[in-house]
Amino acid sequence: MSFDYDLFVIGGGSGGVRAARLAASEAGARVGLAEEYRMGGTCVIRGCVPKKLMVYASGFAHAVEDARAYGWQVHGGEFDWSLFKARLDDELTRLEGVYRGNLERAGVEIFDSRAVLADPHTVRLADGTEKTARHILIATGGRPFVPEFPGSELAITSNDVFLFESLPKRILIVGGGYIACEFACILNGLGVEVTQFYRGAQILRGFDDEARGHIAGAMCAQGVDLRVGCNVQRIDRVEDGLWVKATDGGDAVFDAVLFATGRRPNTDGMGLEEAGIALGANGAVAVDEWSQSSVPSVYAVGDVTDRIALTPVAIREGAAFVETVFKGNPTRADHDLVPGAVFTRPEYGSVGLTEEEARGRGPIEVYSTAFRPMQSGFAGRPDRVMMKLIVAAESRKVLGCHIVADQAGEMIQLAAVAIKMGATKEDFDRTVAVHPTMAEELVTMKVPVRTG
CATH class of the missing domain: 3.30.390.30 (FAD/NAD-linked reductase, C-terminal dimerisation domain)
Structure with a gap:
């Protein structure tokens, strides 16, 4: 059977881009890639990169204070979110161009479109066009979500933080994982009044207990109002913001409520189950040690597999996939001792x-x-x-x-x-x-x- 491509990648994040580029440039494969939003995926556009730049921005208030202690006659001013956001948007646009340019130089054909599986060897684009491929790689990543409760439609997720036109004065962050804790520290450092709810007994579940306690104490000392054993019962819009009723009986008004209570693999409506691909209970693509799904022609890497949701891991998985499938060098991605x-x-x-x-x-x-x-x-x-x-x-x-x-x-x-x-x-x-x-x-x- 003749195919349009040797490989078609669905998803332009770190794992998919690495696999597409290596398959084309090092293995000489005919490669197509479809991305429905912006090239670079969660990490570059709405995750690691913009978040780390916000981390840097949030640290300068402390740096000014330290400078005075070290003898510098400096005077801090107010943080200008609009100025920072404009620079941030420019940087993300630059990085997206780098990702796109690397693919184009490698000879990858890019489709700025949503793509779904029509069958184990066929991808259907949003305009109805179908492309066939010997191998298909699912690299669609994950997404944050807000659980359903009264007023849940009024909450935002981590994706929305980078789209703020202005910073809220008061924000409630719900969740105790690393994303919730990072944004609590970032926004606190930028001058936002931060309250954090976590339903468990201590933040950062799954990490070392001693470290968790150390970080929680430091966050509280810096002004984050951390309330464990607490969750949101309902949200109502009121004249001066969002009224939140808490499960511990308390209530307060905030300008924004950010939920960071988990992420889900991006597999909804992609035709995967119809094509015979087995999914896990949370919608993740079930893969073996070679990143191969239950359908031999379809593979998956990155957060969509719900293994280790880290950008460098997705990149390693993408590279291992190319070694295995296109270079005849069976390679397992190493998930042991990942820092x-x-x-x-x-x-x-x-x-x-x-x-x-x-x-x-x-x-x-x-x-x-x-x-x-x-x-x-x-x-x-x-x-x-x-x-x-x-x-x-x-x-x-x-x-x-x-x-x-x-x-x-x-x-x-x-x-x-x-x-x-x-x-x-x-x-x-x-x-x-x-x-x-x-x-x-x-x-x-x-x-x-x-x-x-």
């Missing part, structure tokens, strides 16, 4: 097991310390840094590393290399400290604070 960062204030970087996970796998030693770093200590700020290593008592391997500090994301990347290589606690101990730095604590903790 990550939560861009709260302070940041949280982690790799490997949490203390709670490690305790279920055998005897461990826990090395942990918390201290005031030199920079903020000199400025008179009460910020505290946390460093933590979790070590297997028998093999001596470092099973997990957790850092809560400014620039934790930068530090955990380098620690992850050592841990991925199988470093032991003694390897850390043998390494000479870089002084004076925060990270030197990772190689100077000699006595465990807990065993078990």
Whole structure:
């Protein structure tokens, strides 16, 4: 059978773009790609990149305060959201152009259109045009959602934050995951009055308990009104904003209510089940270790598979797919010991097991310390840094590393290399400290604070 393409990719995010570009430029495949919104996907357009730029923007109020403590005669002003947003929009447009240009140079044919599956080898575009392909890759990512309750249509999601014409004065953020906590810190740093509801007992479920508590304390100290064991019961529009009734009996009026209570794979209305593709309970494309779906010609990578929802993981999965399918080099994407960062204030970087996970796998030693770093200590700020290593008592391997500090994301990347290589606690101990730095604590903790 003759096909229009060797590969057709649905979705122009990080995973889909990487797979399309490599298949075309390195394997000589005929590749088509369809994207219904903007090239770059969640990460570039409404996720990692704009969020991190907002993180930078939100930190300058503290930087001005620190500068005064260090002898600089500086005077802070008000944050101008309109000025920042214009620069942000320009940068996202530039990055979208980079993604598009890389695809075009590789020879990928781009369709600015929604695409759905017509059958295991056919894609149907929004205008009814059909394209056939030997292989189809689903890389449509995920989306935030608002659960249904009275007034839920009045709430917004993280996608909408980047579209604000002006910043709200008062915002309620609902959720306790990393997206909710990041935006709570960002908007608080930009001068917004932030209240955060989380229905559980502690934010950042699934992360290390000690780190979770450290971050929650820091957020409260910076002015975030964090209320755990609390959720939204209803929202009503009133004259001066949105009236929220809470499940703990309280109520208040806000200018905006942001729900960040989870994300769902983008598979609705795509014709996947009709084509015989098995989906998980949450709508994710079920794939094997090669990213192949239940239909042999259809593969999926990235957040739509609900494996590890991180941009670098989607990119690795896309590259592994090309190696396997187009280069004859069967390659599994490595999902073990994936480092990550939560861009709260302070940041949280982690790799490997949490203390709670490690305790279920055998005897461990826990090395942990918390201290005031030199920079903020000199400025008179009460910020505290946390460093933590979790070590297997028998093999001596470092099973997990957790850092809560400014620039934790930068530090955990380098620690992850050592841990991925199988470093032991003694390897850390043998390494000479870089002084004076925060990270030197990772190689100077000699006595465990807990065993078990």
